Amino acid sequence: MNRRDVLRVIGAASLVEAIPGLLGAARRHASPFFEPDVELALTAGPGEAQVLPGARTRVWRFTGAVLKGPAESLQIIADSYLGPVIRLRRGQKVRIRFRNNLPESSIVHWHGLDVPSAMDGHPHSLIDPGTEFVYEFEVINRAGTYWYHPHPHERTGPQVYRGLAGLLLISDDEEAALALPRASEELLCVLQDRHFDGDNQLLYMGNGMMDGMMGFLGDRILVNGKERPTLSLATRAYRLRILNGSNARIYKLAWDDGTPLTVVGGDGGLLERPVEQRYLALAPAQRADVIVDLSKRAVGSTLQLVSAPYPAAEVSMTEMGMGGMMGGAAVPNGAPLQLLTIRVERNETSTFRLPARLSTFDANWTRSAPGATRKIAISARQMMWLLGGRTFEMMETAPDEEAPVGSTQVWEFVNGPGMIGMQMAHPIHMHGKQFRVLERSSASTPVVAGSLREGLLDAGWQDTVLVMPGESVKVQVHFSNFPGLYLYHCHILEHEDMGMMRNFRVLPA
């Protein structure tokens, strides 16, 4: 570490954390001690997009520009409301100048990235309309599919819903050494559901409290901001990077012809080996990296990515006790959906071979001794969802929400028992850390054919885990690197906004 690095670490870790005034000052100006490899401008503001045929849709969106570094650091998704794809390499130092041109406060969070607390986009860092927040961090995550979205308390749901989200893709040497399809052979697939009025304008939370409790479900499924797009491809292998960017919808991904999905990665990058599954459950905020090999397919043939049906009652209370009282969504969770069509259009000779081993992702990981497990109950009280019996407080942590830097802990998310008919599946997300799922309490119960559980995959590093009703899930998390305040929460954005979110604090050594 040279002197500059020392100053930077001290600045980021202790002073910034300790003195709020200085924190404010540091965030709004670039640090003279930080020399970025990549510098980006990212602006959130109103705009419009052609989503459906006919009238254009008024949206909020991210736009960006590369101020320094490789031009490929930003990739525009043509004709979409989605923000530019940010492409970074592990080891790069990145500065992002975020400008808020929205009519309300906001802040950006880098979902899945391990960054200093002050750079994480915690809602206490909100900035006003017309102002700027300067992020500076080094990319230390593994190669993988991450994303970014706003994180203002009580307003994350509506801001993401209006269009504020984008992919953040990280590459590294380990991944580059594999013969995976290159960036030009990547298919990016952001899944979101929306609801429109007759004039193609977005509608949100029409059912108020019920949409809050259940999570908001739209009746049209968009892929990169379009309905059921068709991709014309060649007889070769592609890498399909899927993000569930929906506020509340859970997909049970499958190919329509029964071909198993070849999964090579999840939230936190590549799996150790490819996994073949007929179905893959993808909860809000989760990502999947899937290889689709078209080399043996005939020109003219098609293949469809769908969400296979599963019973709504498996994940939500619509069909359960509260259901009758609250009504249901037009297209409930579990409804069969067509997402994306692939048309094989031209012949190419492909020599693609899927590597048998993808990654040494377990290199520094050992299962921690059983014992000190922190139990976090998932419950509901007075039309509010709670974590550990508590609701969100901006700066608060309880003693069981603190962990010394460098420690490893097992956290168990306990969904139920609770009132019958008052349970839902909740995708629980931890900021800054990738964890491993150790155990699902339901593992020994047989998987019912046609259920969402057919698609659960806990093989990789994850930052979001779906906890089914009545189930407990144990995850092992290592509190490495950065001390400070971080969030964990349900990634059903309406639940998060209503306070199903808590802080955890990583204590300095």
Ligand code: C2O
């Ligand atoms: Cu996508 Cu607080 O997270």
Ligand code: CU
């Ligand atoms: Cu996050």
Ligand code: CU
């Ligand atoms: Cu939830």
